[in-house]
Amino acid sequence: MPIIEEPYYCHEQIEIPPILPDILKQFTKAAIRTQPKDPLAWSYEYFKALAHNEIPPVKERLEMAYCSQKTDTGLTEGILKTLHNQLGMCHRIPLCKIEEKWLALGLPLLRLQAIWTTGKFGYDAPWTHFLALAAAQISPTVSDTLALLCSLFTTDPEGSDPAIPFGLFTSLYYFLAAEIGSVPKSHVRHVIQHHAYNIQGSCGLISPRVFQHRMAPKLHPDQPK
Structure with a gap:
């Protein structure tokens, strides 16, 4: 079996972009603030958003989940604010777009489907109405x-x-x-x-x-x- 010779690179040949340390620093801070349930999936969505010049799924600050909830919705004020920062610039949002951002934050799909059913939404939803029903999940x-x-x-x-x-x-x-x-x-x-x-x-x-x-x-x- 022939041996495939791969080129050997020394450290002088490997160029590290000057902005890489700052990118990793911002990524670390974002992960600490957001506390994603699935760090690997969240990391993928984070860098995908940056690559497409979109707002990444990052909380503005570290927070504790609502302890008064009867069931764990995964939602907090910080999570809702993150979704609003990502999607609030449009009047109506397709379900597929909301689902993409929703899952990127590690939120349960069944909860999204329940909100969608309650609102009697179709292909898309008025963003203000969707956010109102989501907020009602954590407000008595x-x-x-x-x-x-x-x-x-x-x-x-x-x-x-x-x-x-x-x-x-x-x-x-x-x-x-x-x-x-x-x-x-x-x-x-x-x-x-x-x-x-x-x-x-x-x-x-x-x-x-x-x-x-x-x-x-x-x-x-x-x-x-």
Whole structure:
């Protein structure tokens, strides 16, 4: 059997790109923040995103999972923020694209399918509606879900009371009230009218501090005071 002679390279012949150390440094930091369940699969998705000039599946900071969940959804505020950073620039997103980013973060496929079924989505879904149902997976009430969505959609700096446009709040509230909250439409209209009057001096923005105020009407009529 003939011996195949392979060329021998010395260290002088092996060129290491100057940016490689920084790439590996950023990769390590991203892995520590994200804490992927499957590091190998996540690493593939991370470098694939960089190669295609896309936002990689990286959390903005290290966080602990929600301990109050009855079942392990795999979702956290940081995970939802990562998905929003990757997909939130489009109004409607195909299921295949959401599934790609979803699985890259090690999230259970059955959970995605359950959200898709709940939303009665078809080939694609309005991103705001999909994210609202995903947020509801880790929020016990409609009010808590909307507060979480404010944190995801806001452009305000971290640490401030996260405000969003009132039109977006109205759309999300109507959707959640119908899909998961079983809130009567008459009650939703009452809440919307109340806040529409009170935000006139707030540049058309609303935040959790406003709709969760003890004097504000409850977002769900059965919500405890």
